[in-house]
Amino acid sequence: MENRSRLIVIVLVAAFALVGGFVAGAALTGTNNGAAGPTPSTEAAVTPTPDESTDVPTEEPDTEAPSDEEAPSDEPDATADATATSAPAKPATMTITQLFVDAKDNPDGADRIITWRSATGSVKAEVSSVSPMGDLKMCLKTPTKTLGCRTAGEGTLTAKTTKSSETFILTLRGDGIAQPIVDVKLSFQARKPKVTIENARFDGTAYPDTNGIQAVVTPRTNGNVAITAAWGGHPFMYEIDLIEQGGSGSLTYAPDQGNVGTDVDFAVTAPNPWKIVLQNIESGFGITPMNVVITWP
Numbered sequence: 001m002e003n004r005s006r007l008i009v010i011v012l013v014a015a016f017a018l019v020g021g022f023v024a025g026a027a028l029t030g031t032n033n034g035a036a037g038p039t040p041s042t043e044a045a046v047t048p049t050p051d052e053s054t055d056v057p058t059e060e061p062d063t064e065a066p067s068d069e070e071a072p073s074d075e076p077d078a079t080a081d082a083t084a085t086s087a088p089a090k091p092a093t094m095t096i097t098q099l100f101v102d103a104k105d106n107p108d109g110a111d112r113i114i115t116w117r118s119a120t121g122s123v124k125a126e127v128s129s130v131s132p133m134g135d136l137k138m139c140l141k142t143p144t145k146t147l148g149c150r151t152a153g154e155g156t157l158t159a160k161t162t163k164s165s166e167t168f169i170l171t172l173r174g175d176g177i178a179q180p181i182v183d184v185k186l187s188f189q190a191r192k193p194k195v196t197i198e199n200a201r202f203d204g205t206a207y208p209d210t211n212g213i214q215a216v217v218t219p220r221t222n223g224n225v226a227i228t229a230a231w232g233g234h235p236f237m238y239e240i241d242l243i244e245q246g247g248s249g250s251l252t253y254a255p256d257q258g259n260v261g262t263d264v265d266f267a268v269t270a271p272n273p274w275k276i277v278l279q280n281i282e283s284g285f286g287i288t289p290m291n292v293v294i295t296w297p
Helices: 002-029
Strands: 090-098 112-118 119-129 136-142 144-154 155-161 166-174 179-190 194-201 215-218 223-230 238-244 250-253 259-269 276-282 288-293
Touching: 090 194, 090 276, 112 119, 112 179, 119 136, 136 155, 144 155, 144 194, 155 166, 194 215, 215 288, 223 276, 238 259, 250 259
Parallel strands: none
Antiparallel strands: 090 179, 090 215, 112 166, 112 194, 119 155, 119 179, 136 144, 136 166, 194 288, 215 276, 223 259, 223 288, 238 250, 238 276
16 A cells, blocks of 8 residues: 555656646747747848038039028128239229119110129129119129129129139119119229120110210320210211319210210329219110120220
8 A cells, every 4th residue: 555655656746747847948939830930130221321521521612692582681792713814903993874774664664774894802782872763672693693783872882803814794773663863983903994784774865864875984194085886777966075073184075976886985084083964965765775895994
């Protein structure tokens, strides 16, 4: 009896050991219905952030300035990568006086366009109101870039160039229905200054506000003022007057027959300014566009 009890105990212990081993093995392997469990990744997907310090810089343009009225500035700064040559320390100056500006809303109107070339240095265009007839939009440009614009009754636009020769363009147009009359003073570096005025008018004595051009130049040495103009296909009688400001010099040139343009030059002396008046001395017959080129010493 005692031996039988021992045998039963031994059999029971062996059975419990077998069952315990099976349960322990199942807990370690974790079959999940026969499928393998997911393996977590140790790598994270990262979206790279651009490093601004490695961006390729934009090439510096020849001219830097605001391009429109969203950033109005009286001092657009134009620079250029070119070897500078010496220019006169004293700038060339011209004031175009009593210039009538067409309204933007006038379908027959046009921008007044004033063009000149400057050597190394500063350029300034000052527009002042003669008659309070509303605002105008004034823009200073080069052939490839708008340097700055303003819409106001008057204002100043400036620029700077390191080029030995750069072309500057000033455009003027009345804002909306405005048709202001303005004075325009230019200051720039040039040994032989030359200014072109496009879309001026030569309408005749019946239209005094739009009859010809008036300008004041200051010669820095004795020399000649040259005036070239063209006003279309109709020959008009015209007159050119030169009057020394602050001196006694004066002359009048009036051909005895009609012409469609002029190309003349006259001697002037420094240092006093000289006023130039080019006008149609006939009554005219309405809008007559004219382009003018003036050079001085």
